[in-house]
Amino acid sequence: MIRMRDLRKDFSVRVPAGRLRREKRLVSAVDGVSLTIEPGEMVGYIGPNGAGKSTTLKMLTGVLSPTSGEVSVFGLTPVPQRTRLALRIGVVFGQRSQLWWDLPLRESFRLLRHVYQVPPAEHEQRLRRCREMLDLDAFLDTPVRQLSLGQRMRGEITAALLHGPKVLFLDEPTIGLDVVSKQAVRSFLAELGATGAVTVVLTTHDLADIERLCDRLVVIDHGRVVHDGTIEALHARYGSRRSLVVDLDSPLPAGFVLPGTSVAGVEADGHRVTFALDETSAAAAVAGLVAVASVRDLSVVEPDIEDVVARLYRAG
Amino acid sequence: MAETGETWAGETWAGGTRAGAIRAYAALVGGKWRSMLSYRASFAAELLSNVGATVLDVTTVFVLFRATATVGGFTLAEAILMTGLTAFGFVLADLTVGNIDDLKRYVRTGQLDTMLTRPLPVLPQLVFTDLPLRKLLRLVFGAAVYGVALAVNDVPWTAGRVLLAAVAPLGAGLFFGAIFVLTASFAFWWVESGEIGNGFTYGGRDFTSYPITVYAHWFRDLFAYALGFGFVSYQPALALLGRADPLGLPAWAGFVAPLVALPAVAVATLAWRTGIRHYRSTGS
Ligand SMILES: Nc1ncnc2c1ncn2[C@@H]1O[C@H](COP(=O)(O)OP(=O)(O)OP(=O)(O)O)[C@@H](O)[C@H]1O
Ligand SMILES: [Mg+2]
Numbered sequence: 001m002i003r004m005r006d007l008r009k010d011f012s013v014r015v016p017a018g019r020l021r022r023e024k025r026l027v028s029a030v031d032g033v034s035l036t037i038e039p040g041e042m043v044g045y046i047g048p049n050g051a052g053k054s055t056t057l058k059m060l061t062g063v064l065s066p067t068s069g070e071v072s073v074f075g076l077t078p079v080p081q082r083t084r085l086a087l088r089i090g091v092v093f094g095q096r097s098q099l100w101w102d103l104p105l106r107e108s109f110r111l112l113r114h115v116y117q118v119p120p121a122e123h124e125q126r127l128r129r130c131r132e133m134l135d136l137d138a139f140l141d142t143p144v145r146q147l148s149l150g151q152r153m154r155g156e157i158t159a160a161l162l163h164g165p166k167v168l169f170l171d172e173p174t175i176g177l178d179v180v181s182k183q184a185v186r187s188f189l190a191e192l193g194a195t196g197a198v199t200v201v202l203t204t205h206d207l208a209d210i211e212r213l214c215d216r217l218v219v220i221d222h223g224r225v226v227h228d229g230t231i232e233a234l235h236a237r238y239g240s241r242r243s244l245v246v247d248l249d250s251p252l253p254a255g256f257v258l259p260g261t262s263v264a265g266v267e268a269d270g271h272r273v274t275f276a277l278d279e280t281s282a283a284a285a286v287a288g289l290v291a292v293a294s295v296r297d298l299s300v301v302e303p304d305i306e307d308v309v310a311r312l313y314r315a316g
Numbered sequence: 317m318a319e320t321g322e323t324w325a326g327e328t329w330a331g332g333t334r335a336g337a338i339r340a341y342a343a344l345v346g347g348k349w350r351s352m353l354s355y356r357a358s359f360a361a362e363l364l365s366n367v368g369a370t371v372l373d374v375t376t377v378f379v380l381f382r383a384t385a386t387v388g389g390f391t392l393a394e395a396i397l398m399t400g401l402t403a404f405g406f407v408l409a410d411l412t413v414g415n416i417d418d419l420k421r422y423v424r425t426g427q428l429d430t431m432l433t434r435p436l437p438v439l440p441q442l443v444f445t446d447l448p449l450r451k452l453l454r455l456v457f458g459a460a461v462y463g464v465a466l467a468v469n470d471v472p473w474t475a476g477r478v479l480l481a482a483v484a485p486l487g488a489g490l491f492f493g494a495i496f497v498l499t500a501s502f503a504f505w506w507v508e509s510g511e512i513g514n515g516f517t518y519g520g521r522d523f524t525s526y527p528i529t530v531y532a533h534w535f536r537d538l539f540a541y542a543l544g545f546g547f548v549s550y551q552p553a554l555a556l557l558g559r560a561d562p563l564g565l566p567a568w569a570g571f572v573a574p575l576v577a578l579p580a581v582a583v584a585t586l587a588w589r590t591g592i593r594h595y596r597s598t599g600s
């Protein structure tokens with residue numbers, strides 16, 4: 001449904017060279033991206049600042065023409081077939097508003113109904129769902145300029161969905177939101193994705209968004225895809241494992257080996273030991289341990305996606 | 317959950333019909349109107365100050381003409397016909413596409429992105445989203461000056477001249493509209509284009525407010541003939557008045573002069589289309 005083949009976008013920028021001279025330089029914002037996204041997928045796009053996430057989204061939505069390569073969404077080429085594509089996609093750019101600044105939120109929705117020529121009944125039905133799920137009623141009659149960021153973002157997402165798009169593109173939908181608003185947005189998107197009716201492609205810097213929402217994670221750096229797959233696949237690839245942390249009554253004997261694990265850390269004079277679970281289950285490791293040592297307390301720690309991603313960015 | 321799925325999936329894409337597009341633009345204008353009503357007082361003030369500005373523009377011409385009985389070989393009344401035609405045509409353009417000048421801001425801030433993701437062409441979206449309704453009274457004034465100028469001159473009315481009198485302001489409006497769009501398009505290549513586009517637009521208007529016989533040779537050749545400003549008000553006014561062109565163009569030239577709007581619109585459309593492909597949004 002969404003297909004990118006060797007997609008590139010260069011920007012020519014003028015950079016100061018010497019006192020007065022400025023010279024042209026090419027910045028490869030997107031540098032040969034090939035991806036296919038199937039209907040019903042929820043894809044999370046992450047990458048460090050300037051990696052090319054927004055630029056990719058802009059090429060998918062018909063805002064920017066690619067420098068080279070192919071891109072198609074529903075078989076349409078976004079820039080030349082922009083207006084036809086616009087009827088089938090919903091777009092939320094976290095940093096820009098598509099709402100009417102001086103009008104009540106409700107008015108923006110009404111105007112968008114005309115812009116997208118949505119039959120009134122359909123429009124009404126979708127708006128009702130959004131009002132329930134995103135709690136819009138409290139500020140439907142407030143002018144957009146008076147809305148808080150979190151309220152406005154909920155309005156933006158509603159605005160992007162009222163015409164019943166098959167794909168929703170979101171560029172940093174949770175940026176700047178507090179924990180509660182983030183959660184509201186996430187659970188709304190999760191529910192939307194669970195219906196399978198809408199494909200969701202989002203960019204974010206908040207990995208919790210990805211963990212909560214996306215089955216598929218695309219990591220992009222310097223305009224190239226450096227990982228494409230599930231979060232588990234990412235962990236597997238970078239060798240991040242779950243670990244078992246045990247508090248012991250007395251330190252383990254020297255030379256002790258717990259099968260299928262490796263010692264990842266020793267603290268408190270040997271009273272606390274962390275085992276990385278390389279090739280064994282937590283249960284087997286615990287069983288092996290209690291057989292030889294007196295365990296006071298233990299916990300199993302999931303691998304931290306933030307760590308993995310930080311390593312990925314540094315490597316790039 | 318199945319019910320929810322149906323809620324989201326829109327199978328009926330009504331979009332794309334012409335009647336629908338017209339309703340969409342009407343809704344955009346309505347949105348602008350209601351936005352303005354939320355600043356009622358400042359809207360009224362702007363409405364009035366706009367009338368003031370137009371009155372001042374025309375008064376300037378009167379004052380200048382009073383100093384001399386004739387301007388470039390034309391009587392005051394004859395010259396006023398050119399001024400009136402320019403004023404009327406210009407306000408027609410200004411009232412519709414005058415705010416296209418704001419494109420600079422949309423391009424610089426990247427706000428144009430949101431227009432590009434809607435199912436309507438960008439130019440009419442911009443025009444109708446930002447219709448400068450505060451300039452509404454200018455239209456009345458522009459039409460009045462043109463009407464008075466037609467009345468005070470001894471126009472030898474024929475069917476052809478009636479038609480020309482109706483078409484000439486439209487031609488002038490289209491021509492100025494094209495200039496507005498053309499100069500605004502500079503912003504696609506040159507974000508800091510500032511007031512340069514405006515200088516050209518308003519300079520063009522001032523040029524056509526007077527008989528072109530008052531200008532020096534090279535300057536006149538460039539603006540009147542090469543850029544076409546001589547066909548906006550000067551030539552149609554000659555045809556309406558039944559006067560021969562002291563600069564030697566044949567009499568029929570004045571009757572076909574409004575057609576100058578067509579190449580102007582073509583050039584502006586080309587510039588716009590090329591420009592929008594150069595749009596590069598912003599990095600954040
Ligand atoms: N309009 C533009 N003109 C010039 N350079 C641009 C433009 N837009 C983006 N870039 C450059 O392209 C590169 C990718 O930018 P992009 O906005 O796609 O990054 P991003 O992954 O969205 O980053 P962030 O996480 O900071 O939003 C950056 O180096 C940026 O400076
Ligand atoms: Mg970005």
